[in-house]
Structure formats: structure tokens, C-alpha cells
Amino acid sequence: MFLALRELQHYRFRSVLIGGIVALIAFMVFMLTGLTRGLAQDSAALMINTPASHFVTTRDAAGVFNRSFLSPGEVKAITAVGGDASTPLTQSFASFSGGTEATQLSGVLLGVDPSGFMAPEITSGQGLAAGVSGAVVDHSLQEDGVKVGDTLTLKPGGETLKVLGFTGAARLNHQPVVFVTLDRWQALNPRTRGSVSAVALKTDAAVTSQISALGGLSVLTRAEALQVLPGYKEEQGSLTMIQVFLVVVAAFVMAVFFYVLTLQKTPQFGLLKAIGASTRTLAGSLVAQMLFLTVLAVAIAALVTLGIVTLLPAGIPFALTLPTLLSASALLIVVAALSSLLSLRTVAKVDPLIAIGTVT
Amino acid sequence: MTLTAHRPQTAPASPSSSALLTPTLVLQDVSKTYGDGDGTITALHPATLVVQPGELVAVNGPSGSGKSTFLSIAGALLRPTTGQVRIAGQDLTALSDAGLPAFRLKNLGFVLQSSNLIPYLNVREQLTLVPHLAGEDGRDARQQAEELLQLLGLSERARHFPDALSGGQRQRVAIARALMNDPQLILADEPTASLDSVRGREVVELLAQQVHAHGKAAVMVTHDERVLDLCDRVVSIVDGQLRE
Known part of the structure; x- marks a missing residue:
């Protein structure tokens, strides 16, 4: 943790840049989630909130x-x-x-x-x-x-x-x-x-199968009926696809950024390993850095989103509940943690020998 | 330290007055070869070296002669193909790969070439990093760091980052860091590289002084002929052959 935080602090500009990218992506994910949910409510609130099964x-x-x-x-x-x-x-x-x-x-x-x-x-x-x-x-x-x-x-x-x-x-x-x-x-x-x-x-299913047996009928669950509602699947599908892409892009940006940094720091990792730092310590430091940056960026994005929502014109269908916001945040953080795996492999492979001249 | 009669003694008897002391570093017939079969390359021919506490040994030789391989083996970074390495009484072949980093952290001090400080830590933190990695944070570690900085004349620079230090100051910080874990053995790899002759001499003098004052053993790889007179012993490696 010590190494992780000191490094982020020392290279403040670099940290702000990468944090900013993550925050912007998170902000877009949140806004799109709100719009997707908002459109769903606008399109089919009756079907979403109905007591029918x-x-x-x-x-x-x-x-x-x-x-x-x-x-x-x-x-x-x-x-x-x-x-x-x-x-x-x-x-x-x-x-x-x-x-x-x-x-x-x-x-x-x-x-x-x-x-x-x-x-x-x-x-x-x-x-x-x-x-x-x-x-x-x-x-x-x-x-x-x-x-x-x-x-x-x-x-x-x-x-x-x-x-x-x-x-x-x-x-x-x-x-x-x-x-x-x-x-x-x-x-x-x-x-x-x-x-x-x-x-x-x-x-329940027992009664519905009895009704299906009457013949000439089609029995759909609430969720299925929602999907066949004209336009619903198409709207939700394209917005969801954009969200998925954003999360994937976020994962790649984080993974590549930390991977390039890790490659650059190879001599430093070699030195730390020579001194006696274990791979586990260095890996922990890297993951801590990634998580610290992501959690902070996502938190800022969430606050900005909540702020923007109060400014949105009433006509824009937007629905973002706290549980939705939290689960989207959790998803982004998990994705960031996973994207550090690429760098961890490199850290594990660094040989402390590189700290000592050129082996001949 | 007492006699280690309970341990089978394979190292040759010390020739000097320090016969009662256990040698800090014993390299017994160590060699290193790469590849196998016909394509074997010998980086280091069987070599034997014993370093006593309070002794600074220079390893001299042209580049490509096997100095780095030699230092890597002595520094528990590389396992020899044959032979035995014993540091502070511990047989390294008995340690697992996972145990080596912890052993280095506790028993060895490294002074490497000019680029061996962490760029984002200030001078004080370069020192406290060592106990931090060993999980021994606290007042003692900070106290010791202060003392070492004082001793090496770096107190004024405690809050500076490496890029604000001169080459000589950086190597002094590196020496201070190498002393932080109170190691028995210090390994130095070209510590005078990129320093002018005056600064280079100062750095090696400082190293020699610490070795002699605290009974450490040190092995310094160098091709800088100007500092050899500060060392207690000079061995040279040419084409993988060690000669005293």
C-alpha cells in the first residue's frame, strides 16, 4: 500500500489523467444506465411494475x-x-x-x-x-x-x-x-x-401449463411479454450494447495503461525483488494502486452523475436508483481488478537478476 | 558469535588472525553453466572465495568476464550449477526459491549501479522501505533511518527525491539503504559507475569505513582500478576464471 500510494502521489499528473479517463467512462456508464432504465420506464412502466407474473x-x-x-x-x-x-x-x-x-x-x-x-x-x-x-x-x-x-x-x-x-x-x-x-x-x-x-x-408454472394445454394460446412470462413489446427490445438492446462496450473499453484502457507502466518499471521491480520484496508484495501494490484509482474515479463519477440528474430537464426519461448505481460501480471496480491480471503476470516474471549489470 | 562446532565445517580454515570467526560468505567450488549437452556455455568456472567479517573484497575484471554472474550467485539471486554457497552460516541450497527473497531482505545489503533508487520515494523513505518490506515498520525503523542519514551526512537531504540528488549522494543513499537491515554481507555492483574519480573514491571509502567499523563483509564488483587500493583484497575474474 505504501509504495502504491507514494507512487500515485509522486506522479500526480499522471494519476489524475488516468483517473480522469476512468471517471469519464464511469460517468458515461452511469448516465447511459439511467437513460436505459428511464426509457424502459417510459416505454413500459406498466409491464415493469405490474403485479402480474x-x-x-x-x-x-x-x-x-x-x-x-x-x-x-x-x-x-x-x-x-x-x-x-x-x-x-x-x-x-x-x-x-x-x-x-x-x-x-x-x-x-x-x-x-x-x-x-x-x-x-x-x-x-x-x-x-x-x-x-x-x-x-x-x-x-x-x-x-x-x-x-x-x-x-x-x-x-x-x-x-x-x-x-x-x-x-x-x-x-x-x-x-x-x-x-x-x-x-x-x-x-x-x-x-x-x-x-x-x-x-x-x-405459478403449474397453472400456466394447464392454461397452455387449452390450446391456441400463447402464455408468456412478464419478462418475455416485455421483450416482445414493440420497440422495447430494440431500444434497450442498443443502449445496453453501448454500455457493454464502455465497460470493455474501460477494462482495456486500464489494462493497457498499467501494463505499459509495468513494462517501464521492470528495472525497478527487479531492484525491489533483489532487495527482497516478494512478488506478492509487488503484485499487491499494483492491485492496490489500480483499485485505489478506480474506486476514487468511480466515486467522483457517481457524485457528478447524482449532481447532473438534478439538473436534467423533466422531459428526459432518466431513472437511476441507488442500488443500480452501486452495482454499476461494483462492476467497473471488478473489471479494473481483473484488468490488472495482465500486468501481474509481467511482475511475477521479472527476474531480480536484471538489477545486477548484464549477466555474462 | 561462538564456534559453530555442531555444523559440519566445509569451508577452508581462515588464514588470518580472524580464525575464530565464522566466515560471512563462503563460495565453495561454485560454477555456472548455461544450456546442456554440446551447447553448454560456462559463465563461471568452479571458484572458491571466503570473505571474513570486516573484509571488503573487490572483484575486478573486464566486462563480460563473469563478474555479474559471480555477484548474482554471492547475492542469492542466482543458484550455481555446482558448488555450495554459505552466507552467515546458512547453506543457500537448503533454501527454497520462495525463501530466497526473505533471506535477502534480512541478511543482505545491495548497492547497485547509479539507477538503484526508487524514483518516487524521498531519501528517508528509500531507507524505511527496507524494514517496511520486512513488515517491521515503526519507531525503531525510523530511528535507525535517522541515525544512518546522520552518519552518512544525508540528514539535510532526507526529504529530497532521487532526481534532486547528485550521483555521489545517490550512492550514499544506496549505501545507507543497504545498511538498514543491518546485513552481515553487502554486495556492491559497480557502485562508482557514472561517478567522477573523487566522488567514486568517496563512495568506496564510505563503504570500506562501514565494513570495517561494523564488522560487515562486502563484495564489490568493479572495473574501476582507482578504488582498488581501498579494498582489503582484490580478486579478478577473466573469462569466467577467478584468480586471487
């Missing part, structure tokens, strides 16, 4: 709600098996006006059973109940000026929905969800002839 759609829809039309008979067969642990939901897209601004709004019109587990939990106002014709909407609509008690006018038919209350984290397909009762939804979408998009299940 599985979703049943028609087989030909393969989990995509807006391609799936389960007939009332199929729904009956599924709920007969699932009981209380199953509840139908049905989705269509809606365009409506409302709020203070003159612009047209859009959302996902979701019909749910008000007594089922897919009914929205309200954060303000009133919830859905059997027979009501109003709607509970996602709180992101508040930004468009929608308030409890407002009336949303659906285009082009002119039907109206009274806003009963707001719910949190209900977005689907990058749009706010407008919850209505199943009956109201069927009334607004007569063309569907009583069919629904999916049945949500909150159950």
Missing part, C-alpha cells in the same frame, strides 16, 4: 397485446382455470383532447376489471369501480394540464371520459395509459365484439 394472448399474437383478440369463450376457459389469479385486460390506442393545451393527446386505452389485480392503484382522486364510465389516467398526463374532474373527448367519435383519478407508473408503448372498466372499453370499441387482448395471471 404471466400474460396469455392468442398463439398467433405471440404475446403482442395489440395483435391479440381472445374471444369471450377463451377468456372464460382461461379464468375458469386461473380463478382469482387471472384477470382480463384489453388494449387499444386512443386519441383525445383535454387539459389546458389545445394540442391533441394520445394514450393507451386499457380496459381492466376494477376488482381484479390489474386495476390501477390511484395516487390522487378516485379509483375505478364497476359501472363507472370515467377513467383513471397516468400522472404523466398532468404535465399536459389534465386534472382530476377534467373531461377527455375521444377522437373522432366524440365520446367523453371523466378523469376520476391519477395513477403512477402506468405507461405502455411510450404513451400514458388511460384505464377504464372492461364494459366501458367494450362500449368504446364495438368492433372488437367482446374480445379482449390478454389475460393477466398472477400464478
Whole structure:
């Protein structure tokens, strides 16, 4: 530790440079993680936070709600098996006006059973109940000026929905969800002839295999349904790829930097070994240096990230929780520790003989 | 030190008045060859050398003669192909590879060529590094470092880094460092290289003085003829053959 810290301290400029690179990379990893999570929430908060464990759609829809039309008979067969642990939901897209601004709004019109587990939990106002014709909407609509008690006018038919209350984290397909009762939804979408998009299940594999056995159905877990959500996998995939690349680049930068330094210091290691320093001491010193630098750089990057987040405009979807931040930091530190292995091999191979002239 | 009658004595009897002392360094018929079969290269032909406490021995010879090989074997850095090395009574062939660094750390002091200080440690830390590596940090180590710096006239320079020191000062620091672990044997590799004759002489005088005052043994490899008169004995190596 002594050698490691004294060296970093003596070559302060060099330490700041390498620490700066690591900090910048860590900062980018954190920001991208926040954006990835933020986009996921923006795209599919409903599916991420849902209490449901599985979703049943028609087989030909393969989990995509807006391609799936389960007939009332199929729904009956599924709920007969699932009981209380199953509840139908049905989705269509809606365009409506409302709020203070003159612009047209859009959302996902979701019909749910008000007594089922897919009914929205309200954060303000009133919830859905059997027979009501109003709607509970996602709180992101508040930004468009929608308030409890407002009336949303659906285009082009002119039907109206009274806003009963707001719910949190209900977005689907990058749009706010407008919850209505199943009956109201069927009334607004007569063309569907009583069919629904999916049945949500909150159950285990035993029941789902029974439902699969009914035939003509496709049963997906929550995570699978999230992946087939249009656009979700593509968005998340490209952002995740950038993150992976950044972590790999960080590993290489650290590995190469310390490797070159180690090669340069070969005579010094030879001298230290001749004096009697063991390879273990020198290796420990190198790893300590690497970890010290990385931990400090990552900590600074984390603080800067937390600072920047408070300055971000509200419209940017960004979600970074402390556990996520900590696990990303841990990953970077582990990667740095691993990247020191390249140099450790060189340190182990240094022969103390090089400290003494040229062996002839 | 008492007589070591319990140990089989293979070293030749000392010729001088120090017959009662155990020799600090005994090289008995050591040789070093590289390669095997027809391609064998002999770096050092069987050589025998005994160094008593309080004795500074110069090993002289042209470059490429095997001096470095000789010093590496005497310094427990290289195992001889044949023969026996005994330092302070310890037979080195009995030590494992892993045990050698610890043995060097405790029993040997090295003064190497000009580039032998750690660039990012100040003079005091160059000295305290040795007990630090041995896991013996503390007041005693700092006290000893202060005393050595005082003794070698380096107190003023304690906080300087090597790049702020002259060549002679650096070698004095190296000598101080070599004395930090209170070694029985000091090995010096061309300590006067890159020094002018006055500085070079000062450095070797300092080394001789420490050897004589504290009963250390020292082996110094050098091709600097100007400092040979300061040594108690001069042996020379030519083409791998050691001659007294």
C-alpha cells in the first residue's frame, strides 16, 4: 500500500489523467444506465411494475397485446382455470383532447376489471369501480394540464371520459395509459365484439401449463411479454450494447495503461525483488494502486452523475436508483481488478537478476 | 558469535588472525553453466572465495568476464550449477526459491549501479522501505533511518527525491539503504559507475569505513582500478576464471 500510494502521489499528473479517463467512462456508464432504465420506464412502466407474473394472448399474437383478440369463450376457459389469479385486460390506442393545451393527446386505452389485480392503484382522486364510465389516467398526463374532474373527448367519435383519478407508473408503448372498466372499453370499441387482448395471471408454472394445454394460446412470462413489446427490445438492446462496450473499453484502457507502466518499471521491480520484496508484495501494490484509482474515479463519477440528474430537464426519461448505481460501480471496480491480471503476470516474471549489470 | 562446532565445517580454515570467526560468505567450488549437452556455455568456472567479517573484497575484471554472474550467485539471486554457497552460516541450497527473497531482505545489503533508487520515494523513505518490506515498520525503523542519514551526512537531504540528488549522494543513499537491515554481507555492483574519480573514491571509502567499523563483509564488483587500493583484497575474474 505504501509504495502504491507514494507512487500515485509522486506522479500526480499522471494519476489524475488516468483517473480522469476512468471517471469519464464511469460517468458515461452511469448516465447511459439511467437513460436505459428511464426509457424502459417510459416505454413500459406498466409491464415493469405490474403485479402480474404471466400474460396469455392468442398463439398467433405471440404475446403482442395489440395483435391479440381472445374471444369471450377463451377468456372464460382461461379464468375458469386461473380463478382469482387471472384477470382480463384489453388494449387499444386512443386519441383525445383535454387539459389546458389545445394540442391533441394520445394514450393507451386499457380496459381492466376494477376488482381484479390489474386495476390501477390511484395516487390522487378516485379509483375505478364497476359501472363507472370515467377513467383513471397516468400522472404523466398532468404535465399536459389534465386534472382530476377534467373531461377527455375521444377522437373522432366524440365520446367523453371523466378523469376520476391519477395513477403512477402506468405507461405502455411510450404513451400514458388511460384505464377504464372492461364494459366501458367494450362500449368504446364495438368492433372488437367482446374480445379482449390478454389475460393477466398472477400464478405459478403449474397453472400456466394447464392454461397452455387449452390450446391456441400463447402464455408468456412478464419478462418475455416485455421483450416482445414493440420497440422495447430494440431500444434497450442498443443502449445496453453501448454500455457493454464502455465497460470493455474501460477494462482495456486500464489494462493497457498499467501494463505499459509495468513494462517501464521492470528495472525497478527487479531492484525491489533483489532487495527482497516478494512478488506478492509487488503484485499487491499494483492491485492496490489500480483499485485505489478506480474506486476514487468511480466515486467522483457517481457524485457528478447524482449532481447532473438534478439538473436534467423533466422531459428526459432518466431513472437511476441507488442500488443500480452501486452495482454499476461494483462492476467497473471488478473489471479494473481483473484488468490488472495482465500486468501481474509481467511482475511475477521479472527476474531480480536484471538489477545486477548484464549477466555474462 | 561462538564456534559453530555442531555444523559440519566445509569451508577452508581462515588464514588470518580472524580464525575464530565464522566466515560471512563462503563460495565453495561454485560454477555456472548455461544450456546442456554440446551447447553448454560456462559463465563461471568452479571458484572458491571466503570473505571474513570486516573484509571488503573487490572483484575486478573486464566486462563480460563473469563478474555479474559471480555477484548474482554471492547475492542469492542466482543458484550455481555446482558448488555450495554459505552466507552467515546458512547453506543457500537448503533454501527454497520462495525463501530466497526473505533471506535477502534480512541478511543482505545491495548497492547497485547509479539507477538503484526508487524514483518516487524521498531519501528517508528509500531507507524505511527496507524494514517496511520486512513488515517491521515503526519507531525503531525510523530511528535507525535517522541515525544512518546522520552518519552518512544525508540528514539535510532526507526529504529530497532521487532526481534532486547528485550521483555521489545517490550512492550514499544506496549505501545507507543497504545498511538498514543491518546485513552481515553487502554486495556492491559497480557502485562508482557514472561517478567522477573523487566522488567514486568517496563512495568506496564510505563503504570500506562501514565494513570495517561494523564488522560487515562486502563484495564489490568493479572495473574501476582507482578504488582498488581501498579494498582489503582484490580478486579478478577473466573469462569466467577467478584468480586471487
